[in-house]
Amino acid sequence: MTSATHPVGSGLTARIRSEERDVDLALTLATGETVAVLGPNGAGKSTLVTALAGLLRPDEASIRLDGTVLAGDGTWLPAHRRGVALLAQDALLFPHLDARENVAFGPRSAGVPRRAAREAAERWLHDLGVADLADRRPSELSGGQAQRVALARALATEPRLLLLDEPMAALDVSVAPEIRRLLRRVLADRTTILVTHDVLDALALADRVVVVEDGRVVEDGPTREVLTRPRSAFGARIAGLDLIAGSMRDGRLVTPDGLAIDGTPSEPLPDGTPTVAVVSPADVAVHLDAPGGSPRNTMSATITHLEPFGDHVLVRTDVADARITLASAAELDLSPGTRVHLVVKATAVALHPARPGAPGAS
Numbered sequence: 001m002t003s004a005t006h007p008v009g010s011g012l013t014a015r016i017r018s019e020e021r022d023v024d025l026a027l028t029l030a031t032g033e034t035v036a037v038l039g040p041n042g043a044g045k046s047t048l049v050t051a052l053a054g055l056l057r058p059d060e061a062s063i064r065l066d067g068t069v070l071a072g073d074g075t076w077l078p079a080h081r082r083g084v085a086l087l088a089q090d091a092l093l094f095p096h097l098d099a100r101e102n103v104a105f106g107p108r109s110a111g112v113p114r115r116a117a118r119e120a121a122e123r124w125l126h127d128l129g130v131a132d133l134a135d136r137r138p139s140e141l142s143g144g145q146a147q148r149v150a151l152a153r154a155l156a157t158e159p160r161l162l163l164l165d166e167p168m169a170a171l172d173v174s175v176a177p178e179i180r181r182l183l184r185r186v187l188a189d190r191t192t193i194l195v196t197h198d199v200l201d202a203l204a205l206a207d208r209v210v211v212v213e214d215g216r217v218v219e220d221g222p223t224r225e226v227l228t229r230p231r232s233a234f235g236a237r238i239a240g241l242d243l244i245a246g247s248m249r250d251g252r253l254v255t256p257d258g259l260a261i262d263g264t265p266s267e268p269l270p271d272g273t274p275t276v277a278v279v280s281p282a283d284v285a286v287h288l289d290a291p292g293g294s295p296r297n298t299m300s301a302t303i304t305h306l307e308p309f310g311d312h313v314l315v316r317t318d319v320a321d322a323r324i325t326l327a328s329a330a331e332l333d334l335s336p337g338t339r340v341h342l343v344v345k346a347t348a349v350a351l352h353p354a355r356p357g358a359p360g361a362s
């Protein structure tokens with residue numbers, strides 16, 4: 001039900017500048033693209049989304065969405081005329097309306113007759129798996145249920161741009177995977193900006209990652225590239241992870257090169273699911289000879305380079321990176337070109353579904 005309503009156009013071009021907040025951000029999105037915006041507290045992420053939504057008017061804004069000027073050249077379209085929907089951390093449903101009325105509110109405000117708006121609301125509630133909660137008020141919903149209703153309300157307005165500001169942050173950790181899975185389906189062909197602190201959200205949902213620091217964009221690139229080879233301080237703090245892409249076969253991740261990796265799935269991953277193995281380089285050991293006999297993953301690799309990392313060394317290879325002590329690096333006499341075996345316990349490997357079509361995910 002999403003694709004028929006998704007207009008074809010040129011996507012989003014935006015520049016937002018606020019002197020008071022010391023924010024100057026420029027961003028472009030192709031139609032249908034999902035971009036994750038990551039950054040530390042106070043970086044300017046909320047300023048960006050509230051300005052795009054039309055809720056905050058910065059000193060300067062130039063925003064064009066699918067060929068329509070939302071802001072700039074003397075124009076400042078009010079929030080309800082932008083075709084932009086914002087879903088925040090808290091569902092912010094109207095407490096006196098039931099779920100159906102909450103979802104119907106958007107189409108009603110856009111002039112859709114009462115009955116058609118109700119029908120649209122029921123379709124969306126059904127699509128998001130909460131049709132049976134249509135008569136409940138927000139106080140009778142769990143956090144996850146309320147967030148599904150809030151998402152239905154956002155989508156029922158048929159937005160051309162969807163803004164998600166930490167949509168899973170207020171949810172119980174046990175509910176987050178389910179909502180992430182739902183979002184993966186819903187966002188597949190939608191132009192979306194997802195503000196998140198969570199690397200997994202970026203991996204599972206985003207085509208591209210933009211890192212914002214001190215009110216400026218400091219990184220912008222494909223998700224896996226930014227997360228594995230961060231160039232900014234914040235990028236390095238949240239990422240610097242080993243990400244190995246493949247798809248599931250017989251309960252293991254198998255890479256396009258045929259490497260099979262055991263790990264702990266974050267959710268049920270049926271055969272064929274595009275998957276990314278996430279490993280911290282600190283959990284990867286380096287051996288010159290293949291160790292035998294233990295239930296561990298062993299990967300043959302060639303060292304590409306070695307980087308000092310405090311009292312450790314980051315051993316970069318063509319497969320994954322390992323962080324080992326200076327003493328062991330010296331003992332192993334490692335250098336670029338050395339063939340090694342990387343060893344990691346299955347319990348230290350998290351297997352997460354990847355966005356279909358993500359680079360490297362087969």
Ligand SMILES: Nc1ncnc2c1ncn2[C@@H]1O[C@H](COP(=O)(O)OP(=O)(O)OP(=O)(O)O)[C@@H](O)[C@H]1O
Nearest residue numbers: 020021022023039040041042043044045046047048
């Ligand atoms: N209402 C406000 N009035 C003035 N300055 C503000 C206001 N809200 C935020 N700021 C300032 O604007 C800058 C950007 O803040 P913003 O809230 O956009 O960051 P953020 O990346 O969303 O942070 P967080 O992750 O904590 O939500 C910060 O310097 C912040 O102190």
